[in-house]
Amino acid sequence: MGYLLLLLLLFFIPFLALAAALAFLVRPHPVHVPIKGRHVFITGGSSGIGLALARQAAVEGARVSILARGAARLQEARDGIRLATGVEVATFSADVRDAAAVAKALEASGPVDVLVCNHGVFSPQELDKQDLEEVRFMVEVNLMGTFHLIKAALPPMKRNVKATGLPASIAIMSSQAGQVGIYGYTAYSASKFALRGLAEALQHELISDNIRVSMIFPPDTETPGYAEEHRRRPDVTNLIAGSSPGMKADDVAKTALDGIKSSRFIIPCNFEGTMLSIATAGLSPQGSYFTALVEVLFAGSMRFLGLIFQWNWFRIIERWHARMKNS
């Protein structure tokens, strides 16, 4: 009986020591980022995840602005949110690729407290077959567009934080394709992986300004964007990624907003996403000591799992090519 107790203690002590060490180490310290009564600016806000985010933020009492290219869709979105919530959102029409237009829109909207860079385009295709114009399109919109928004929003955001003493947030919509690159996604994954490098460095630069950076990693989500993308997908991509959307836009939006309010750096949206996030934690900052504990404990097994996934994917690719050769 005594031995059992000793064994139990021997097992728990390193575990507790690790938990204690992590509680000390984790940075940046989590803060609560309130959205009620604050200015939430959402790009790609007229449809899909962006629209769901806008509606939910409006319900929580935020002052919401949405930015997109098409004036008609913006109008529809505004009417839809008014009908659903009674809240009036501000709309701004601009192409995020146009730095000057973005700056103008942000000037007109006033200082932003929570910037959600949610816009994105995705055209999956083998790089060998894809037009460089499409590659450029994804990089310009997904990556440069995000740079334009952050540059324009930062100065007034910093001033507002100083004036109110409340933390602000820059949230960036990535994707599971920003955690692992698969067949057909050279350009899209490139643009989404880039956002992580941006976010890690940006959090270093903005921590002393009390601005928190969050990245959201949804799976395939039921949106008009997904429907567009799905038509173009190579067969192999479907075999690897599955052919049905994993989540609903509203659920992704809820998870995203919760994560933003908790100032989480990495926000996965479902169980597979959580496992992916552990596998790809890399050297990202981690403010939650509990998540850090999970990451440290499961890193090795997640890497092993990842290798199994790659083994399966390469098999799928091999088999598909063999079938193509035979037919």
Place this chain on the structure above:
Amino acid sequence: MASSLYFLLLLFVFPFAALLLALAVLVRPRPERIPLKGRHVLVSGGSSGIGLALARRAAAEGARVSILARDRSRLSDARETIRLATGVDASVIAVDVRDAEGVARALEALDPVDVLICNQGVFVPQELDLQSLDEVRFMVDVNLMGTFHLIKAALPAMKKRARETGIPASIALMSSQAGQVGVYGYTAYSASKFALRGLAEALQHEVVADNIHVTLIFPPDTETPGLAEELKRRPEVTNKIAASSGGMKADKVAQIALNGIKSALFVVPCNLEGVMLCIATAGMSPQPSIFMAFREVLGASLMRLVGLCFQWSWFGVIKKWHTEKGM
């Protein structure tokens, strides 16, 4: 007594042996050797720094070498250097990688490329808030779009040649430790380098059936003219943080890079810190090397903990610096 000791030893060794066996079955793509002798190696950014060292070493190993860069006179000097060191006459191509058509025309005029080394890169570190969007765009265009242009231009002939000769080809991308973790001052540079990983993971899926292997090289700060330029602009905080990783000589990096390319490795670290970084950021990347996969699975947990320690240290440095500045 002895038999129970043996039993304990076996119990301890068995899981490691089982892991090695499992990995031997799982690793993809299957490991290959990529010969350089007598084959066409193209190095972009090949007139100085790591690129020049790569070109010289490849020439010394009997490869046919082409170097690509913007400046004709630097290319001439580089060609002289290679001829003096190895007796080999390298071809030179003067073109800006941002010019997709120029790159396509240039590669069309050359023999098919067997080993494409996308080594060009520019890096201007600065806080995003202070940096001009032109500089951000410069880094994204050269480091990321330039790489897309090179791959698009080289792929068709590369695939054909690999098919005809039955010998594996290689696309190698020069990343950076800044492409594994984003730190203060590197929003644009890290974005462009993180992007290369997304590109590489997806590209490997797409070209594995064509017997082409993708390699990512992750050097630390390397003594090159490029670094000298960069150091002039580095923010103070970045200097304090970057001191965490030692510098290397260009020739050493080139030697390690070429060895990695010849072994068809997916990731190539260049020093001890690099090995730790590669284990920490292995993520979901493919891993053709059983030995590296073994290290990754066993070392992942410890490396995540080490990574969290680094972030704790870095946020401490940032906080201290801002307090001293009275912000």
